[in-house]
Amino acid sequence: MRNLSDQEIIDSVRKGNDSDYSIIINRYKNKAFSMLKRMLKNEFDAEEILQDCFLKAYNSLINFKGEAKFSTWFYRIVYNSALTKLSSQKRKIESEMSSVEEHFDLQSEHNADDFEKKDIQEFIQDIIKKLPERHSAIITMFYLNEMSIEEISDVMGISISNVKVMLHRSRNTLRDLFLKSKLSEEFI
Template sequence: MKNLSDIEIIESVKRGNDADFTLIVDRYKDKAFNLLKRMLKNDMDAEEALQDSFLKAFRYLTQFREEASFSTWFYRIVYNTALSVIASKKRKIEKEMASLEDMPELISYDREIYAKAENPEEYLMKLIDKLPVRNALVLILYYIDGLSLNEISRVMDISLVNAKVLLHRSRNILRDLLLKHNYQEEIL
């Protein structure tokens, strides 16, 4: 079978060949899972969000208008699904915390410092995981997934200028974190 484009696969699915959607799943599952895992910091949550994302994509495929690439449209679904999971967890934690009136107000902050890694890319990804979700996401989408700033602005539903600013700030935050840990990378 020849290598079909996303649009060809989508058109086939729209014509009723639902089984062809597995081609889309196979094409995007790894990158989407890695993105979700970085955002949600939990494999089980990422797996569940990935399934939800593919179900949403399949359900709303008729609404895909090809104004952007399919990958941008799908990443938008993945991003929004992850944000929903994060918001739901936050509400659950706030509810649990409100019920623990006798608990003293202790604020714990993860200050774990990674030792210098033999593999700088692995070390860098561990530091990216420490960043706030939006900062980590823009770095992953730009440097790892290779999305353009235009695509990132669509995925994150922000203006192109805001995408540029967010990328710039995220690089600075990461650079500061690297310097804080006395580990400098030439890439930044």
């Protein structure tokens, strides 16, 4: 059963086998949770929103025509729900272009030693948490969820070039902070 494709599982759920939806939940829960946690910067909110996302997806399965991949469709629900939550928290949500121009200067805000960790993995995780929500969403989708730039652009509703710009900026920030840290002496 675990080897079934998303579409096969969805077809089965549509036929009335509701329990099969748990396969979809188990398949996406941790990846979507990682994305939400990094965007919302709050574990409790992330889990609450994730529950809503799965319920929304279940209720809307009838509308899912299979033109896009289920994962893309589902992550769009997750991404939009996170933005709605952030908006309700009166957080600043900027338009596509201003978001690309989004200024985040973690280097001046934080000393590299703030992120000083024994492990480079832990170091990177810490900096991702500090990235603006859209940038951390892109990093999570690209690296953790292994989505293509096209899929990310589809999920976020922005152009491919803007996704690339945001991805490169996030990567550069991580690199610059890494180079400033003591860890770089060990690795480079």
